[in-house]
Amino acid sequence: MLLFEPPPSPGDVHFRLFGVPVRVHPFFWLTTVLMGLNPKGGTPPAELLIWVAVVFVSILVHELGHAFLQRHFGGRPWITLHAIGGLASCDDCDQRPRSQILISLAGPVAGFLLAAAVVVFLRATGHEIGFQVGSKIDFSRTSLTEAQVLPMPLGLLYWAPLATENANRVVGSLLSVNILWGLVNLLPVYPLDGGRVAREVCTLGNPRRGIVMSLKISMIVAGLMAVAAALAWNSIYTAVLFGYLAYSSYRTLDSYQRNVW
Numbered sequence: 001m002l003l004f005e006p007p008p009s010p011g012d013v014h015f016r017l018f019g020v021p022v023r024v025h026p027f028f029w030l031t032t033v034l035m036g037l038n039p040k041g042g043t044p045p046a047e048l049l050i051w052v053a054v055v056f057v058s059i060l061v062h063e064l065g066h067a068f069l070q071r072h073f074g075g076r077p078w079i080t081l082h083a084i085g086g087l088a089s090c091d092d093c094d095q096r097p098r099s100q101i102l103i104s105l106a107g108p109v110a111g112f113l114l115a116a117a118v119v120v121f122l123r124a125t126g127h128e129i130g131f132q133v134g135s136k137i138d139f140s141r142t143s144l145t146e147a148q149v150l151p152m153p154l155g156l157l158y159w160a161p162l163a164t165e166n167a168n169r170v171v172g173s174l175l176s177v178n179i180l181w182g183l184v185n186l187l188p189v190y191p192l193d194g195g196r197v198a199r200e201v202c203t204l205g206n207p208r209r210g211i212v213m214s215l216k217i218s219m220i221v222a223g224l225m226a227v228a229a230a231l232a233w234n235s236i237y238t239a240v241l242f243g244y245l246a247y248s249s250y251r252t253l254d255s256y257q258r259n260v261w
Contacts, residue, residue: 027083054173065110097200104196111178129159215253222246
């Protein structure tokens with residue numbers, strides 16, 4: 001999500017995956033743990049470890065999606081996982097709008113493919129999984145008498161319970177992070193992937209006006225998301241995040257108009 005890399009620190013973890021250098025900043029672990037804590041009570045260690053592992057794998061897969069397309073377009077990418085997500089950087093890949101749009105979309109698509117792999121695994125192992133519109137499962141439309149349920153936009157994703165609660169938690173977390181976070185990442189908000197796509201599309205005709213238009217869209221959408229998170233979803237973290245992104249878009253727009261126009 002960041003447009004810049006955090007500075008190196010002594011606590012960084014370095015490794016390579018599919019030939020791509022990866023750096024994990026220590027704040028990545030801290031933020032992920034804080035997100036996984038239950039504010040209303042204690043969080044069992046196993047539950048917290050599952051959450052951290054799922055977020056780590058999911059964000060890494062997301063950034064690899066960007067990195068693979070960057071490499072396809074002639075770049076030598078590297079990945080940084082940081083406090084509020086990840087960043088696939090590339091100084092030498094194709095900067096044309098079409099290439100940049102495809103690179104931006106590759107991250108969410110990689111996450112959707114990981115979620116699809118989870119669905120295929122469940123079905124291959126004989127576990128029913130499906131989606132129903134509404135706020136309640138109609139078991140008469142399934143072969144189940146009980147189900148694990150995950151709220152999604154417009155309805156519920158359900159699957160036959162696995163053998164252990166931790167197994168259900170792994171499945172639920174993988175589906176939630178890779179589907180819901182992927183959809184959020186497609187919003188036209190800077191610096192999300194959807195914001196980058198909006199910037200490239202808006203600047204096709206007139207770069208200066210396009211930048212202004214994309215920043216205005218970013219500011220409005222982020223503001224609406226912050227209000228919805230605070231009032232409808234009761235998610236303080238999401239409200240603060242999108243409130244910050246709305247303010248950041250406003251500041252960027254103000255600076256751009258004063259310095260360029």
